Amino acid sequence: MIKATEYIDLIAEANPTDEGKPASDYRVGKLLKLSSSVMSKYRLHGNTFDDVTAARVAELLDMPAEIVIADMHYQRAKKKGNKQVMEAWTEISKKVSGTAAGIMLGITTLLPNQADAAQFNITPVTASFYDSSIIYIMPLLVT
Numbered sequence: 001m002i003k004a005t006e007y008i009d010l011i012a013e014a015n016p017t018d019e020g021k022p023a024s025d026y027r028v029g030k031l032l033k034l035s036s037s038v039m040s041k042y043r044l045h046g047n048t049f050d051d052v053t054a055a056r057v058a059e060l061l062d063m064p065a066e067i068v069i070a071d072m073h074y075q076r077a078k079k080k081g082n083k084q085v086m087e088a089w090t091e092i093s094k095k096v097s098g099t100a101a102g103i104m105l106g107i108t109t110l111l112p113n114q115a116d117a118a119q120f121n122i123t124p125v126t127a128s129f130y131d132s133s134i135i136y137i138m139p140l141l142v143t
Contacts, residue, residue: 001074001093004042004049007057014061032056046079048072066096 002010011031012022023031029039032053041047049057049072058065070093077085 001071001078001090002068003075004047004072007049007061007068007071008039008042011057011060031060046075048075048079064096067093070096 008025008028009022011028012024015023015027015031017023017027025039025043026036029036033056034053038047042049049068051069051072054068054072055065058068061068070089074086074089074093077089
């Protein structure tokens with residue numbers, strides 16, 4: 001399951017600066033309509049996104065909101081040490097991710113190789129949606 005900070009990193013990578021570096025937390029906060037202090041709480045205190053912010057994250061990453069929401073609920077249950085709730089959210093995430101992975105599998109067959117991707121300024125981003133998973137719903141462009 002992905003943490004809020006990892007989603008922030010994915011958004012930063014997907015929205016690089018003019019120099020090609022990942023966007024700053026300040027810039028990601030602006031994209032998410034969040035203050036710098038809220039962004040700091042994610043980085044420094046391990047806070048999780050509320051459902052509205054999770055939906056914004058999903059929109060920016062072009063992925064199902066259910067996955068991000070499930071990840072945040074899982075992280076909250078993990079913080080509280082509630083294994084039963086953690087397992088439930090893991091199962092929900094697997095079901096949603098499995099559906100998304102099937103869709104992405106069809107899309108990834110249409111993607112160009114890395115050299116062609118560079119020509120179109122496509123940045124490869126990869127995210128696994130549970131700890132021991134090999135399911136990826138965002139394509140990794142490989143030569």
